[in-house]
Amino acid sequence: MGNQFNIDENLYTAMHKCTRCGQCSYGGEEAEFVSLCPMYLKGKFFTYSAGGVMQMARALYEGKIGFSESVRDLLYLCTTCGACEVNCGVIESQIDLFTLLKKELLQNGIPLQEPHQMVVENILSKKTPYAGRLPARDEWLAKEKRGKIASQAEIFYFVGCVSSYRETEIAGAFVSILDKLGIPFSASGEEWCCGAPLYFCGHEDKVHDLVTHNVELIEKSGASTVVFTCPTCSMIFKKYYPQWMKRELPFEVLHATEFMEKLQQKGTLKLDTMHVEKTVTYHDPCHLGRGQDIYEAPREILNRIKGIEFKDLTRSRENSFCCGGGGLVPIGFPDFSLDLARERASEMKSIGAELLLSACPACKENLKIAAQKLKLRTKVLDIAELVDNALK
Ligand code: SF4
Ligand code: SF4
Structure with missing residues (x-):
């Protein structure tokens, strides 16, 4: 048997190049080869590692094993930390392969775990992963300070779901820095989830509306630079939005640390x-x-x-x-x-x-x-x- 799912040439090659050496679970020499893969620390044997998943992917592809809830539960132990991609000397597309397997799980009728399904449903209905009654998305900023937000500005601050609803002090601190430095910026309570949780749940097919909405929102602000305090959002914008939009983004994407460092170099900060x-x-x-x-x-x-x-x-x-x-x-x-x-x-x-x-x-x-x-x-x-x- 073979060809149980479609896989592009790069991932097919990656899957077949894994030598089962196990190095993907450990750091490099400069870090004294310390353990790094969370999944491996949990399972403590090779199957629970990027190399193990590579072998599992091959077996699934060749039809030697089938998609199942056990395969799903193992895959979802991966934190997408990327340590395997840095420390494997042979390949570097482990997370893309894991995401493909998550997509295939769904296509083969294996449902998401219930909490993950809830996240998907919340994003589709409420544009954020969080459940329950939520405050307005821009309530992280006190009403009297909302006047600081311009409708048109060179800088757009994309807050992200975690800082909008949970770690609101981070969003407050970042706009306070902009305010103290006299840098005009725009932000919006109409921002939606960046799509990362959908992507990492194998639901890349559902990101389109979020991506289009967010990009159009930013375009309307006239911003040439979008700054993020959430690195998952900025990573998703940088790496995946151009693929999903099928065009380059018409603005620069910077994480807040990069942005602050640039301000430091210019002498503003x-x-x-x-x-x-x-x-x-x-x-x-x-x-x-x-x-x-x-x-x-x-x-x-x-x-x-x-x-x-x-x-x-x-x-x-x-x-x-x-x-x-x-x-x-x-x-x-x-x-x-x-x-x-x-x-x-x-x-x-x-x-x-x-x-x-x-x-x-x-x-x-x-x-x-x-x-x-x-x-x-x-x-x-x-x-x-x-x-x-x-x-x-
Ligand atoms: S994924 Fe890379 S580091 Fe891990 S076992 Fe395979 S070849 Fe070795
Ligand atoms: S991305 Fe997943 S498999 Fe790779 S090191 Fe992190 S937890 Fe382990």
Whole structure:
């Protein structure tokens, strides 16, 4: 048997090039080959690794095994952290292959787990993954401050679902920075989910309306640059929107750390006049670091602020360890997600940091919950919040 589903040449080649070496579960030499794959840490044998999924994909493709709920449950343990793509010396399209398998699961009649199905239904009906009665999307910003938002501006701030409804302090901090620096910007309560959860649930077929709506909304604002505090949103815009729209985006896409670093270079944001007397460490969000290759901008920002003693983690940069917040894992496997966050928060605390920083609302949310559970007195903040607090 063969050809149980359609696969493009690149993924077909990738699937057949996997040598079962197992390196995808570990970091590189500079990180002393530490364990990095969350799925492997959970399952503790090869099947629970990118290489294992590669072999499973081959067996599915060749019809040696069928699509099933067990295959689904294994695939959804993957946090889409991308450590395998960086550390495999042979191929680098593991996550694309996993997403294809998720699509095939649906086409073969295997339903999503119930919590994931709820997310899909919420996005389709409410344009956000969150359930229940929600406030208006722009309530993250106090009414009296909404006048700061221009309808037309060079800069558009795309807030994202997590900062709109859960980690609203991050959105508040970012617009406060813009306000203090006198930078006009637009944003909109009409923004919709970027589509990432649909894509990572195998429902790429349902992203079209979201993508078109968001791009048209931004185009109407006349913005030439769109800034994101959520790295998953910015990764999805950069990597997938042009494919889904079948055209290049008519604006530049920047994560807030890249944007702040550019302001620093132009002299608009004077980081070296700020003072924070703290020992800090930084968690590289998977979708910012491995997803967009942004490692330097956050460190540049931290290293320029006076008084900061910056300590990097062993599992950092390309070898960062996922906080457990990605790939819809917190929704499907909340205990597992929290175990990962606890491991990461303990690691950050163990190097003596007084502040645990990240640059992603989902990372902040997960690390904050873990720090509370571990009764750590250490504060978890987004870099935008640190900069806003230090900016007079
Ligand atoms: S995916 Fe890459 S690193 Fe993992 S087992 Fe296969 S070849 Fe080795
Ligand atoms: S993306 Fe992360 S969790 Fe998924 S297989 Fe690769 S290393 Fe493991």
